[in-house]
Amino acid sequence: MITLYGITQSRAFRPLWLLYExxxxxEHVKLNFRGDDIKDPTYRALNPNGRVPTLVDGDLVLWESMAINLYLARKYGTGAGLWPETVEDEGRAxxxxxxxxxxxxxxxxxxLMHSRVLPEDQRDADKASRNRGLLKAPFxxxxxxxxxxxxxxxxxxTVxxxxxxxxxxxxxxxxxxxxxxxxxxKWLDRCLDRPARRQAQVA
Ligand SMILES: N[C@@H](CCC(=O)N[C@@H](CS)C(=O)NCC(=O)O)C(=O)O
Incomplete structure (x- = not known):
């Protein structure tokens, strides 16, 4: 049995999307990282970082959203085409x-935080602008x-x-x-248009 911890409005969205793909x-345990749930000792025993997401698959406990997704795609995604076909493409993934x-x-x-999420009086427009600039190179x-x-x-x-x-x-x-x-x-719109992404968004 697979269990994923973490509300949709968190980095748990990443494995949620993949699980729907x-x-x-x-089982989706909608653990809210903002409240006290994250401090619960039973949860901390699974993820000592005190963050979400955490995946439990049988005896395996995994954290870090990218590691969880690479694991899920490698283990369950071959038939569905989500794991790359060649070792070279695994490298690219x-x-x-x-x-x-x-x-x-x-x-x-x-x-995102300084333009939309934080209350307006806590937003730092310079910080937002500086970080927009930093994204030019990777984008x-x-x-x-x-x-x-x-x-x-x-x-x-693929993953x-x-x-x-x-x-x-x-x-x-x-x-x-x-x-x-x-x-x-164009690529981002194509990816986000997938039915599994929509399912994850409302999970
Ligand atoms: N690198 C980790 C980051 C996990 C992370 O920071 N999760 C946030 C929610 S999106 C969290 O649990 N924060 C709780 C806290 O920092 O106290 C991953 O990608 O899984």
Whole structure:
């Protein structure tokens, strides 16, 4: 039995989206990272970082959203086409998953927090603008990578696209205009239009 901990409005959205893509039965424990649930010792025993998501699959306990997704896709996604077909494309899936976490996640979250999420009196417009600037380089890299291909690892949608698109989905609530990155923008819309992404969003 698979159990996923973490409310949809958290990084648990990433494995939730993948679980819906895979069509696997799972229990969704809607643990809110903002409240006291996260301090519960039983939960801390699963995830000593005190964060969500956490995945439990039989005897295996995993945390870190990208690791969870690479594991789920590798174990259950071959038939569904979500795990890349070649070792080279597995390499590309890992590259893009690490890349989005190291190059994009922090500046994009900062833009989102300081333009939409924090109460207005706590927002720092300079911080938002500086971090928008920091995203120009990685967004240009992704846009160029998508100039002559539709997907990041192989010729179909895989966990590589899901992991990167799930992080970049923050561009929408952050109202981050993507007109300078036409390939990225089309690819992101294509990924976010998937029925499993919609299912995860309302889970
Ligand atoms: N690198 C981790 C980050 C997990 C994370 O920071 N989760 C947030 C919710 S989106 C959290 O649980 N925060 C609780 C806290 O920081 O106290 C991952 O990708 O899974």
């Amino acid at each position: 895979l069509g696997l039965p799972f 890992m590259q893009w998953s690490f890349w989005v976490m190291t190059e994009v996640e922090h500046p994009l979250l900062t833009v 240009s890299v992704l846009d160029a990578a998508l100039a002559d291909r539709d997907y990041l690892a192989g010729d179909r949608f 590589a696209d899901l992991n990167v698109a799930a992080v970049l989905s923050w561009c929408k609530p952050a109202r981050f205009g993507l007109k300078d990155y036409p390939n990225l923008s």
